[in-house]
Amino acid sequence: MTVTQIQNIFQKLFTRMSVSVSLAPIGVRGMKVLDREKFLRNVSVPVLEVTEDKLAKTTPIVKPYFLKLENFKPVQNYVTEDNLRRKRIFFNPEKIKCWSDIAENHRLTLKNYDVDESNFTFVTLKLTYDNFKFDIIFKAVLPENEEIVSSFSQIGHIIHLNLREHLFEYRYLIGQVLLDKIKTCRTVVNKSNIIDNTYRNFKMEVIAGEEDFLVTVKENRCNFQLDFSKVYWNPRLCKEHERILEFLKPEDVLFDVFCGVGPFSIPAAKRKCQVFANDLNPDSFKWLEHNAKSNKIDMTRLKLYNQDGKDFICTIFKDYVTDIFNGKKILKNEAKIHITMNLPALAVEFLNSFNALLSIEDLSSNIKCDIIVYVYCFAVGEDPVKISKEKVIENIGYDISKDIIDVFNVRTVSPKKEMMRVTFKLSKEVLFSKKLVQNDEPPIKKLCV
Numbered sequence: 001m002t003v004t005q006i007q008n009i010f011q012k013l014f015t016r017m018s019v020s021v022s023l024a025p026i027g028v029r030g031m032k033v034l035d036r037e038k039f040l041r042n043v044s045v046p047v048l049e050v051t052e053d054k055l056a057k058t059t060p061i062v063k064p065y066f067l068k069l070e071n072f073k074p075v076q077n078y079v080t081e082d083n084l085r086r087k088r089i090f091f092n093p094e095k096i097k098c099w100s101d102i103a104e105n106h107r108l109t110l111k112n113y114d115v116d117e118s119n120f121t122f123v124t125l126k127l128t129y130d131n132f133k134f135d136i137i138f139k140a141v142l143p144e145n146e147e148i149v150s151s152f153s154q155i156g157h158i159i160h161l162n163l164r165e166h167l168f169e170y171r172y173l174i175g176q177v178l179l180d181k182i183k184t185c186r187t188v189v190n191k192s193n194i195i196d197n198t199y200r201n202f203k204m205e206v207i208a209g210e211e212d213f214l215v216t217v218k219e220n221r222c223n224f225q226l227d228f229s230k231v232y233w234n235p236r237l238c239k240e241h242e243r244i245l246e247f248l249k250p251e252d253v254l255f256d257v258f259c260g261v262g263p264f265s266i267p268a269a270k271r272k273c274q275v276f277a278n279d280l281n282p283d284s285f286k287w288l289e290h291n292a293k294s295n296k297i298d299m300t301r302l303k304l305y306n307q308d309g310k311d312f313i314c315t316i317f318k319d320y321v322t323d324i325f326n327g328k329k330i331l332k333n334e335a336k337i338h339i340t341m342n343l344p345a346l347a348v349e350f351l352n353s354f355n356a357l358l359s360i361e362d363l364s365s366n367i368k369c370d371i372i373v374y375v376y377c378f379a380v381g382e383d384p385v386k387i388s389k390e391k392v393i394e395n396i397g398y399d400i401s402k403d404i405i406d407v408f409n410v411r412t413v414s415p416k417k418e419m420m421r422v423t424f425k426l427s428k429e430v431l432f433s434k435k436l437v438q439n440d441e442p443p444i445k446k447l448c449v
């Protein structure tokens with residue numbers, strides 16, 4: 001018996017006895033400065049050694065047991081001590097600890113090809129930092145039960161983290177690992193405070209890679225270029241942007257009150273809507289203009305504004321609907337007017353600008369015009385639907401319960417905070433409310449929610 005054969009017997013015995021074989025890195029918990037060498041470890045791994053002619057038949061049978069690691073091939077060439085060329089198929093030791101762990105039907109099929117337990121052995125595999133995915137590394141390094149993978153998003157080449165305070169001391173390690181492991185990443189930033197400024201951008205710290213905030217992202221078949229340090233962009237809103245775009249038909253009109261760099265406005269203009277896009281942030285405005293050009297938008301369909309949302313509603317929107325209601329402007333093919341208000345922390349506070357926006361003199365007979373508002377808000381509490389409805393009604397100053405079309409949960413921001421969208425029909429009652437209320441009553445009706 002050769003030394004290798006004896007080693008194999010011992011390895012088989014040992015592996016049979018051990019309850020579970022973990023492939024995770026060991027001895028790195030608590031590491032704050034990345035030391036790639038410390039991830040080196042030897043693991044005993046089951047392999048099936050077959051002659052080259054048997055490989056094509058054997059591989060499909062044993063594929064479910066393959067050892068899957070980063071930068072690792074589960075099927076490798078091997079030359080025996082007697083100089084014979086063989087193939088080694090590496091199995092996952094977390095699944096296969098001995099020959100009988102292979103399903104019986106698979107063992108029987110293998111036997112038909114003359115492959116059996118005599119082909120099954122164990123080899124020692126040297127695992128390095130390069131073999132582990134970032135989530136495995138974080139699981140091994142960070143305090144137990146920490147989950148950071150869900151708290152990051154990728155915007156072009158930037159990975160954006162929102163680390164909780166107790167993980168701050170690990171931030172440079174986390175940044176470096178992400179930079180190493182995610183091929184499309186060149187910059188890792190951590191948001192260093194919550195978004196509480198007017199322009200909804202965050203102060204951030206570069207924790208790994210280059211200080212380059214200029215990104216290009218693709219959404220709803222449009223390209224957006226932006227400076228992530230100066231403007232708002234959230235890849236988690238892509239689906240919501242798409243949902244709104246689905247509501248828009250060619251010739252419809254969109255007033256995008258807080259448009260950012262244009263994720264509603266630019267694709268809407270591309271779909272032949274008439275779009276009025278506004279944002280207060282001069283940088284958003286700059287990138288909005290840039291993106292309109294780079295997406296080759298017909299600028300007769302897209303008008304851009306850099307004003308406060310309230311002024312935008314009280315001038316641009318007001319003038320447009322005045323012309324509709326006094327018959328100066330006619331919408332083609334019963335087109336609708338849509339108003340998007342995506343500034344969840346504050347948008348409801350702009351709703352009262354619609355209340356009594358128009359005077360009754362502007363109203364020519366019974367012109368009909370569907371105006372749909374999509375206003376976003378945050379809801380913290382047991383019943384986010386009720387909370388967001390109440391917010392809207394309270395702020396618009398009119399009981400619009402009957403006009404609410406939908407209350408939609410867009411996404412969970414944190415365990416107790418939901419981002420909601422309230423869709424409602426902006427009625428003539430609200431737009432002309434002052435004049436509709438008799439006897440100089442204040443325009444705000446008593447709310448019943």
Ligand SMILES: C[S@@+](CC[C@H](N)C(=O)[O-])C[C@H]1O[C@@H](n2cnc3c(N)ncnc32)[C@H](O)[C@@H]1O
Pocket residue numbers: 198199200232233234237257258259260261262263264278279280281284307308309310342343344
């Ligand atoms: C949450 S972002 C939404 C951007 C974009 N609509 C989207 O869906 O990604 C809100 C935007 O509102 C803009 N903003 C903040 N206060 C504003 C105001 N008073 N008037 C107009 N825009 C404002 C910010 O600059 C920011 O771009």
